[in-house]
Amino acid sequence: MSTVLLGLRSLFHPVHPPSDLDRAKAWYTGVLGHEPYFDEPFYVGFDVGGYELGLIPTDDPDANPTCAWGVPDAEVAVGDLLEAGATVHEEVRDVGGGIRTAAVVDPLGTIVTVIENPHFELRPVESPGPGR
Numbered sequence: 001m002s003t004v005l006l007g008l009r010s011l012f013h014p015v016h017p018p019s020d021l022d023r024a025k026a027w028y029t030g031v032l033g034h035e036p037y038f039d040e041p042f043y044v045g046f047d048v049g050g051y052e053l054g055l056i057p058t059d060d061p062d063a064n065p066t067c068a069w070g071v072p073d074a075e076v077a078v079g080d081l082l083e084a085g086a087t088v089h090e091e092v093r094d095v096g097g098g099i100r101t102a103a104v105v106d107p108l109g110t111i112v113t114v115i116e117n118p119h120f121e122l123r124p125v126e127s128p129g130p131g132r
Contacts, residue, residue: 009070010052018057068115
């Protein structure tokens with residue numbers, strides 16, 4: 001298997017109700033002190049020190065924040081994860097701006113989300129030691 005997980009890259013915050021997206025965007029803009037780098041009705045993304053804070057409008061009042069692992073190529077990563085025993089949860093999809101995401105379910109039932117995002121420098125972890 002050749003998949004490289006480059007580290008946690010994104011934290012996605014659900015915004016419920018979806019009509020509150022502008023309110024959430026304004027709040028995070030004020031807290032962070034800068035505008036989002038990606039701003040569409042379906043997603044707002046902020047660069048926070050090389051990591052992404054994403055706001056996702058949703059009708060699901062029970063939606064929780066989720067994290068995504070950075071990968072150099074979402075298609076390759078999903079293929080490798082499937083080969084290792086995962087199953088598809090969400091197919092690879094282009095979410096705009098050259099960003100591609102996907103999710104699999106690992107053999108233990110955990111959803112693993114990956115993101116290929118050309119807007120962020122992705123460096124592999126240099127030491128696979130404890131805690132990495």
